[in-house]
Amino acid sequence: MRRGLMAWDPLEVPASALADRLARLRAELAREGVDVFVAYTNIARGGSVWWLTGFTPYWNEGLLYAPAQGEMVFATALSKRVAEWISSVMPAGEVTTTPRPAAFIGEHIARDGAKRIGILELDDFPAGHAQAILQASPGVELVDVTQAFARARNESDAVERLLLTKADALAQAACAAVDVSSAHARDFIAPAESVARLGGAEECFTLVAGDLGSSRAFVRTDSMGPLGETFAARVSLAYKGAWTRHVRSFAREAKAQQAMDRAHGALMTFALQSGESLEQAVARNFGSLGEIVNWVAEQPRGSYPLAPVANMAQSAQGFTAHAPFVLDVELAIEGRRWVGARMIGL
């Protein structure tokens, strides 16, 4: 659950920026002949509703309804007592708490006389909610508008970049705070969690690959064991809803650590040059340091705050070069595994 700082600062997220985003979405929906828009949100899939409202439910679930004109409506099954709190941290849209949010939205749709209902990620939309909407507004057609949403969100605006910049600084500071002298992975990673949350992270996932010699799988604290000769920390965090990741590798042996620091340095200075593909940029930045084993680029996609959009096998699945992205790289350097990740393009 989200249990870190959740607060709205109008200097960070002006309501006008959210209004601009909604206008872009409405223009895309109109092009597809869709009357209204509905998006689902929960803590795992908060990306789209956050982009439109600045809010992610800390728990439970909700539905955002954007009519063709007028105020958006956010309906959530969170209890009545927290409606006032949600309004205080959600700068766009009216809030309703109800045990049946989809039926509530369906009734709105019926009142508005909408016929073509644009659903973000229709395939992934909870079937129970779809059924409730169809029951409350008989005769409507549910239409998938995932592509229209993607076109509207194609660019990362100044507000999002500012939040991402803060998130990135926090993630870097958290990774730098790990205790490399620790014998156990839990003691190694715990200070990172503290730094991230003291810095105002809304959410923070701290994982460790405890022995890069045997596996690059990052595990949670309940599966962690002693640290090996080489190991890595992975911090994924949200600041005011903007998500980033940072991965840093470490070695016990000084010479190995120097090689890892060189790779980390290459990651920290990584930039796409004009006209260059991601694949070419990865090769240019890391090719001289070791064998490139794998790389993945992540960007927000629909309701997912971060999702793979390009990788070594399929270099372009939806990658947007002019928007920030998390680059995750794995190298083999002199027989040792190195992994690193950070936000690029801020």
Added chain:
Amino acid sequence: MSKEALAARRSALKEAMTRENVEVLVLFGNNWHADHLRYATDFGIQEGQGIALVREDGSITLILDDPAECERARSDCTCETIFAPALVQEAKKQLSRAGNHNIAAAPYHLLPYGLLHGEKDLRVTDGAKIVERLLMTKMEVEIDAVRKAAALADEGYAIFRQAARPGRKDYELVAEMESFFRANGVPENFMIVGVGGPEVRGMAPPGGKILKKGDMVTTELTPCFDGYYAQICRTLIVGEPSEAQRQAFAVYLEAMEAGIATVRAGVTAADVARAENDVFRKYGLGEYVTSEYTRVRGHGMGLFPDQKPAILEDVNIVLQAGMTLIVHPNTYHPAVGYLVLGDSLVVREGGHELLCGTKRELFSVPLQ
């Protein structure tokens, strides 16, 4: 969790599937509702979404739409794991390959729309009957985990008390808690807080409030062990409690103890709620046990921190031995604000086993 405990869970699931004549059980999950998925796979999903296909022969396929989560599952779990960015399409493909079987799914209302609709619709029924009872009523190996989680909740609250000092921000307290929990192997914790006085009507995530003299600081901590959650609710005062705060707390203590004294196998959730609420009504505070001021008077806990049964006067689920609950008469008090107090316990034949060991008192923290 131990291989034996997971085997016991899977065996119970298989038995329930056989009883309901179900050949394939589809379990859906994400970081919010991870419980169904975890019961069969023991994987605590953190990012993205997942679907587990549990077959009558005992084989399980876990499909995840996040590549790093998939790597973690392959490291942590014993079942077959597939990475599929198009989760629904992959699940459909797997189910189609299985043929025209009796398929059930849970939690049914959260199941992706695309899995139930399309050119070749699958006939899938609601699997709640198979899973819900298993999630609510625990085996002793599961209760052991809840017991360990409760011990962590007690330790966590001691850290929280140390962290709560005048001048600190509410989210700084959470930071200390979370660092403590990570260092002690706890990957997840459900936690909300409240800071202030009569203006505070509930708890929520921290918003940056600074603790000051006289504030009531409320929290519910809910760490997990092996995926099983246990909760503790306590209130502390920054400085010495006022007489009004002491008097209010006495009502909540009496209500919680009345509720806990009612818990035993065979009574209903409503009986427990009524015992708590009668205390409030006795003191003329009946208005404050309605949904205007409070959500529930306690709830079940297990692989989900807030599972059935909800402790409410209109919930007639019969408590059974092995259920794990928190009894918490948390609500708004007109004189002092939102106040919380709650302990976790196990329902036993003829009574209960208390899991929390923290003193039931209105704590105070020094001003310096």
